[in-house]
Amino acid sequence: MIEFAWLIPALPLLTFLLLIVLREKLKKASGYVAVLISGITFIVATLVFLQLIDVGNFLMEWSWLTIGSIDISFGILLNPLNGLMLLLVAFISFLIHMYSLGYMDGDQRFSTFFAYLSLFTSAMLGLVMSPNLLQFYMFWELVGLGSFLLIGFYFYKNSAKQAAKKAFIMTRIGDVGLLIGLILLFWQTNSLRFVDIYQAVTNGDMSGGMITLIAILIFIGAIGKSGQFPLHTWLPDAMEGPTPVSALIHAATMVAAGVYLVAVMYPLYMASSLAMMIVAIVGAFTAIYAATIGLVQNDLKQVLAYSTISQLGFMMLAMGVLGYTAGIFHLFTHAFFKALLFLAAGSVIHAVHTQNIKEMGGLNQKLKLTSAVFLIGALAISGFPLFSGFFSKEEILASVWAEGQYGLFIIAIVAAFLTSVYMFRLYFLVFHGESKLTLDKVKPVPMTMKIPMMVLALFAIFSGFFNTSWFGTYIADFLEEGATYLEGIHHGSSIWLMLLATVVSLGGIALAYLIYVKNALNQENWKTSGTYQMLLNKYYMDEFYDNTFVKGSRGIGLGFQYVEKYFVRLIILFIGDLVTTFSRTGSKSQTGQAQTYTAVAFLGLVLFAAVYMLKGGY
Amino acid sequence: MTTIPLQAYLILALILFCIGLFGALTKRNTIIVLICIELMLNAVNLNLVAFSQLGNNPGITGQVFSLFTITIAAAEVAVGMAILIAWYRHKNGVNVDEMDGLKD
Amino acid sequence: MNGEFIAFLILSFTAILGGILMLNLKKVVHMLLSVVLTFVSLAGIYVLLSAEFVAVVQILIYSGAVTIILAFGIMLTKHTARDERTSNRLRAALVGVGVLVFFFTVYGAIDNLFFGPGAEGLHVENTQQIGERIFAHYVIPFELVSIVLLVALMGAIVLARKEGEENK
Numbered sequence: 001m002i003e004f005a006w007l008i009p010a011l012p013l014l015t016f017l018l019l020i021v022l023r024e025k026l027k028k029a030s031g032y033v034a035v036l037i038s039g040i041t042f043i044v045a046t047l048v049f050l051q052l053i054d055v056g057n058f059l060m061e062w063s064w065l066t067i068g069s070i071d072i073s074f075g076i077l078l079n080p081l082n083g084l085m086l087l088l089v090a091f092i093s094f095l096i097h098m099y100s101l102g103y104m105d106g107d108q109r110f111s112t113f114f115a116y117l118s119l120f121t122s123a124m125l126g127l128v129m130s131p132n133l134l135q136f137y138m139f140w141e142l143v144g145l146g147s148f149l150l151i152g153f154y155f156y157k158n159s160a161k162q163a164a165k166k167a168f169i170m171t172r173i174g175d176v177g178l179l180i181g182l183i184l185l186f187w188q189t190n191s192l193r194f195v196d197i198y199q200a201v202t203n204g205d206m207s208g209g210m211i212t213l214i215a216i217l218i219f220i221g222a223i224g225k226s227g228q229f230p231l232h233t234w235l236p237d238a239m240e241g242p243t244p245v246s247a248l249i250h251a252a253t254m255v256a257a258g259v260y261l262v263a264v265m266y267p268l269y270m271a272s273s274l275a276m277m278i279v280a281i282v283g284a285f286t287a288i289y290a291a292t293i294g295l296v297q298n299d300l301k302q303v304l305a306y307s308t309i310s311q312l313g314f315m316m317l318a319m320g321v322l323g324y325t326a327g328i329f330h331l332f333t334h335a336f337f338k339a340l341l342f343l344a345a346g347s348v349i350h351a352v353h354t355q356n357i358k359e360m361g362g363l364n365q366k367l368k369l370t371s372a373v374f375l376i377g378a379l380a381i382s383g384f385p386l387f388s389g390f391f392s393k394e395e396i397l398a399s400v401w402a403e404g405q406y407g408l409f410i411i412a413i414v415a416a417f418l419t420s421v422y423m424f425r426l427y428f429l430v431f432h433g434e435s436k437l438t439l440d441k442v443k444p445v446p447m448t449m450k451i452p453m454m455v456l457a458l459f460a461i462f463s464g465f466f467n468t469s470w471f472g473t474y475i476a477d478f479l480e481e482g483a484t485y486l487e488g489i490h491h492g493s494s495i496w497l498m499l500l501a502t503v504v505s506l507g508g509i510a511l512a513y514l515i516y517v518k519n520a521l522n523q524e525n526w527k528t529s530g531t532y533q534m535l536l537n538k539y540y541m542d543e544f545y546d547n548t549f550v551k552g553s554r555g556i557g558l559g560f561q562y563v564e565k566y567f568v569r570l571i572i573l574f575i576g577d578l579v580t581t582f583s584r585t586g587s588k589s590q591t592g593q594a595q596t597y598t599a600v601a602f603l604g605l606v607l608f609a610a611v612y613m614l615k616g617g618y
Numbered sequence: 619m620t621t622i623p624l625q626a627y628l629i630l631a632l633i634l635f636c637i638g639l640f641g642a643l644t645k646r647n648t649i650i651v652l653i654c655i656e657l658m659l660n661a662v663n664l665n666l667v668a669f670s671q672l673g674n675n676p677g678i679t680g681q682v683f684s685l686f687t688i689t690i691a692a693a694e695v696a697v698g699m700a701i702l703i704a705w706y707r708h709k710n711g712v713n714v715d716e717m718d719g720l721k722d
Numbered sequence: 723m724n725g726e727f728i729a730f731l732i733l734s735f736t737a738i739l740g741g742i743l744m745l746n747l748k749k750v751v752h753m754l755l756s757v758v759l760t761f762v763s764l765a766g767i768y769v770l771l772s773a774e775f776v777a778v779v780q781i782l783i784y785s786g787a788v789t790i791i792l793a794f795g796i797m798l799t800k801h802t803a804r805d806e807r808t809s810n811r812l813r814a815a816l817v818g819v820g821v822l823v824f825f826f827t828v829y830g831a832i833d834n835l836f837f838g839p840g841a842e843g844l845h846v847e848n849t850q851q852i853g854e855r856i857f858a859h860y861v862i863p864f865e866l867v868s869i870v871l872l873v874a875l876m877g878a879i880v881l882a883r884k885e886g887e888e889n890k
Contacts, residue, residue, distance in 0.1 A: 592721025595651070595714045596810075599643045599817050606820040606827070613827045622730050622770070624840075628832040630734045630767070634760065636821050637741035643817045644810075647750055649795050653757050656788060657741060660764055663780075671771045676841030678851045681773045682860060685852070688776075688783050689867050693874035695788050699795045700881035706799045707884065715810075 002051045002058050004044065005076050008086060009129065011041045012093075012122035019115035030111035031101045034118055038090075038097040041121070045090035052083040053478070059131060070190055077131030077194065080478045081263055081328065085128040085256075088332060092252045092339050093121040095452035099343055100244040102448035103350055113153060113242065120146030124253050128260065133182050133192040136264075140178070140225070143257060144171050147249050151241040163237035170234035174224015178261075181217030184210070198267045208272065215268045215275035218261065219282075226258025226312045229286040233541050235309055239301035243346030246301060251308050251342050252335040259315045259331050266324060280320025280400075284408045284415070287313030289539070291418035295425070296536045300345050300355045303426050307381065308338055310415060314396055317412060323399025325476035329467050330392035332475065336463050337380035337389060340456035344374040347445045347453065348430060357429045364431040369450055371431045373457040378427045380460040382420030383505040385498075388464030394501045395467070401497065413504055420508025428516040627668035635661035646713045648705075652698050659691045730770055737763035750796050754789060761785045772845035775852050 015037045019030045026033060052058060061075030078086075097117060104113050123142035130136035152164030186192055188210060189200040200206060206214075222228070227235035238250045249255070262269065262279060269275050287310045294306035311334050318327035347370045348363065349355055364371035380387040383394070393416060400409045467475040534540065638657035645651050663684045670680020706712055740760030744753045761784040768777035844851070856864050 590721055592718030593715055594717065594720060595643060596813065597720075599813055599820075602639070602643060602824075603816060603820045606824050609827045610823050613830055621724060621726055624837065625832055625835050626730065626734075627767070627771070628835065629829070630737065632825060632828055632832065633738055634741055634764075636825050637738075637745060639824070640817060640821045641745055643821075644814045649750060649792060649799070650744075650753055652795075653744065653754060653792060656784070657744070657757060657760065660761065660780075660784065663776075664764060664767060667768050667771050667773045667776055670773065670841070671844060672837065672840040674837040676838075676844075678844060678855050679859075681776050681844070681848075681852055682855050684773075684776050685779060685856075686860075686863060686867055688779055689871065692783050692787060693871050695791055696878045697874050697881070699791050700878035702795055703798055703882045712799045 002048050002055060005048045005078060008041055008045050008048065008090065009122045009126040011037050012118040012125065015118035016115050016122060019111050019118065023111040026111055028110065030114050034114035035097045035101060038094045038121065042090040042094040045086050049083045049087045052078055061131060072134060072192065073132065074135055075131045076129045078129065082128050084332065085260060086125060088335050089124050089128060089253050092335055093248060095455060096244045096248040099449050099452040102446035103244050103346055104242060116146060116149045120150060120249060127257060131193060133185065137178065137182055140257065141175065143254050144168065147254055150245040150249060151238045153241055160240040163240040167234040167238050170231050171224040174221045174231055177217045178221025181214045184214050184217065194264060201267045201271050211268060212272040212274050215272050216278060218265055219275065219279055222258030222261045223282065226255050227309045228282050228313065228316060229289055232286065232290065232309050233545065236302050236305040239305050243342060243349060247339045247342030247346065250305065251338040255308060255312055256331050256335065259312065259319065259327060262319045263324065263328055276320050280317055280405065280408055283313045283316025283320055284411045287317060287415040288411050291415045291422065293538050294422040295418060296532060298356055298358055300348065300357050300430065303422060304341055304345055307419065307423065310419060311338065314393065317408065318396040318399055321399045321403040321405055323396055325479050326392065326395035326399045328479060329475050330396055333388035333392040333463050336456055337377045337460040340373060340453060340460050341377040343453050343456065344370050344377060347449050351445060357426065360430045361433040367445065370445060373453045374431065375427060376457045376460050378423040382423050382508060383416060383501050385502050388460055390501065391464035391467060394498055397501060398497055417504045417508045420505045421512050424509045424512030425516050428512060432517055624668060624672040627664060631661040631664040646715055648702055648712045648714050651714055652695065656691060656695065659687065663687055726770060733763045733766040754792055754796065758785050758789050773848065774845065775849045
């Protein structure tokens with residue numbers, strides 16, 4: 001079965017082509033086709049994964065380009081990390097395809113949506129199966145394209161158009177870093193295959209400085225894709241896309257590609273403590289930074305977006321403190337509960353047609369199931385004991401503590417506390433309190449949307465048990481099996497950490513309950529304070545970028561425009577005039593008078609004769 | 619037999635040829651242009667006759683050739699004149715610079 | 723300084739004078755007459771070169787026939803026409819310079835050309851010699867020339883005829 005692994009990215013690609021070509025014919029059926037094929041993809045991925053557990057490693061390569069002595073191949077690499085990602089992406093993609101059937105129902109470009117979604121899925125699956133960096137980079141860009149198309153899906157809305165452009169450009173900044181790192185790596189190791197790169201790092205073929213430089217450049221790529229500070233501003237704007245897209249791309253899979261990239265290049269990072277430090281600091285800073293913004297946002301999806309950024313920060317933090325398995329484990333659990341939260345948010349939006357949480361309230365009576373699954377997701381992300389987020393987050397904290405990064409540990413604890421505060425602020429404001437909406441405006445949620453949410457809710461609760469210090473660290477063991485360089489690093493958890501995590505989580509929930517349900521604290525002072533305004537405006541990051549980079553480039557552009565206007569254009573006009581003058585003269589010389597022609601011919605003859613004579617030709 | 623050197627005749631022919639050439643290339647009246655061409659032909663004839671007397675391979679042949687040339691020149695004048703008259707009927711003018719049909 | 727040389731000087735002078743007058747006179751008819759002067763002088767030069775028959779033909783054809791045809795041409799067109807010297811002074815100057823350069827170039831080639839004492843007895847029964855040569859050696863060119871003359875004759879008639887006359 002494993003040799004058919006190439007089918008996994010090929011099937012969604014087939015869907016894409018099929019839907020693009022037969023868009024008009026299939027119409028409503030295109031959704032079912034897409035769901036069916038993504039289901040098959042998921043089944044294939046599962047079978048491959050099951051076999052992979054026995055095999056452990058699988059590599060299949062075709063020669064693609066040969067430049068001199070360097071072979072660039074195209075192929076499929078399967079190891080525990082890839083396999084896990086594969087399964088995750090295929091699974092969530094399948095659920096979201098199904099959810100979209102209900103959510104996108106009645107949309108004008110129903111088929112196109114599924115085509116794009118399939119294209120993205122194909123690219124993401126290809127990404128995680130890449131055996132070399134070049135193929136990885138190709139799929140990386142394809143994933144970016146899919147994201148761009150889907151963010152701009154409602155392209156007739158100006159904000160969506162702008163958001164799509166912003167996402168594309170911001171991630172491109174990161175991609176430049178990745179590309180430079182890739183080129184440097186190729187220069188240093190003469191190969192782009194992961195195994196060769198690992199080998200080169202182990203053999204010490206590269207100097208320490210070069211490794212650090214490359215690791216940081218590649219991390220810049222990860223920053224762009226995973227929405228880490230300071231390239232995070234595109235991710236909240238990306239919520240302009242349809243909600244299933246936000247769930248799949250901007251919560252569960254694509255944004256995790258950055259974390260995956262760091263995981264794939266982990267030997268490189270392990271060889272450079274500085275690069276690790278930077279990853280950890282950026283991750284920790286992003287985690288707390290985004291969490292503070294998430295506290296005050298009023299747009300349902302924006303809060304979730306900032307929470308995504310914050311959680312990705314946690315993963316990066318874990319990566320930076322040798323918590324490889326913790327980071328991947330959190331990626332794994334986060335994919336489930338964040339997708340769940342987005343889908344729940346999507347069904348809220350689907351039902352009430354607004355995203356502003358100030359206009360919602362008391363929805364737990366109308367949307368019982370949605371309310372329940374949202375609560376599950378919120379509990380999971382907050383790290384409520386025995387939910388999936390509890391285990392993964394606790395492991396990250398354990399890794400940070402074990403590395404002795406006590407500053408980062410405190411930041412992580414605060415960020416975790418803030419996480420449960422803003423998540424439950426969201427939950428209480430949306431689902432509790434008085435209903436501010438008229439009852440008949442609330443639409444029922446169709447079955448196709450309910451099933452994925454219920455499945456995800458199950459996983460949000462139980463996926464944590466795949467890796468616990470009580471029942472067995474299955475995922476960690478599995479991952480370490482495929483990554484020999486991880487040997488000797490294991491962060492055991494301790495009871496006090498679990499207690500601390502529980503206290504933090506419950507404390508956050510309690511605080512949110514006091515403020516937003518009991519109104520125990522006076523919010524007026526808070527709302528007029530400068531800090532609140534700063535948080536509401538996201539630390540003015542967008543304004544900062546606008547005033548520096550955007551205005552700066554505009555200024556440079558303006559300067560060049562003047563150069564173009566008064567200098568380049570002058571030259572061009574001059575050249576144009578020159579040509580015109582020449583042709584005018586030329587056409588004027590075509591008088592049609594034989595006598596003139598003869599005279600010219602004669603003068604030419606004379607010229608030759610004179611030259612001949614002067615040369616003494618007789 | 620003759621005491622006049624060959625180059626005297628050749629220079630005379632050259633002068634006449636140059637006069638004819640200059641006129642043919644600058645005069646506006648088509649009849650004058652035709653006359654100038656005749657002058658050039660005459661200069662060539664003079665060369666032929668001079669070489670028949672004083673050339674590298676003297677003999678009567680040069681004179682015979684000059685006769686042929688004269689005949690052809692006469693025919694040329696006749697045709698040229700006919701064209702000129704037809705043109706004149708068509709455009710009511712005989713100036714060379716009005717003939718710019720080649721432009722089209 | 724014998725008589726032959728004096729005759730050559732006078733004849734060549736008149737020939738060149740005819741050409742220069744042709745270039746400088748105003749009236750077209752005068753130009754034509756000045757060129758006749760050149761033709762007649764050239765006939766004299768031919769006699770000096772022992773080519774009596776060619777000289778006679780020169781007078782007959784050039785001074786006679788060609789001149790008459792051209793005179794008719796002038797009369798049939800604008801016989802009062804004056805030739806404004808040139809239409810384009812710049813071109814005249816350029817062509818003048820070109821002609822001068824051409825003159826000196828060719829002059830350089832023919833200066834001091836000498837092939838030998840020259841032929842004897844070309845003047846003895848000149849016409850007979852020419853006749854023998856033409857009809858012994860150049861019969862076919864002769865016949866071809868007659869055809870050319872015929873074609874020229876017909877062509878001239880066709881061209882000079884009024885257009886559309888055949889419809890009458």
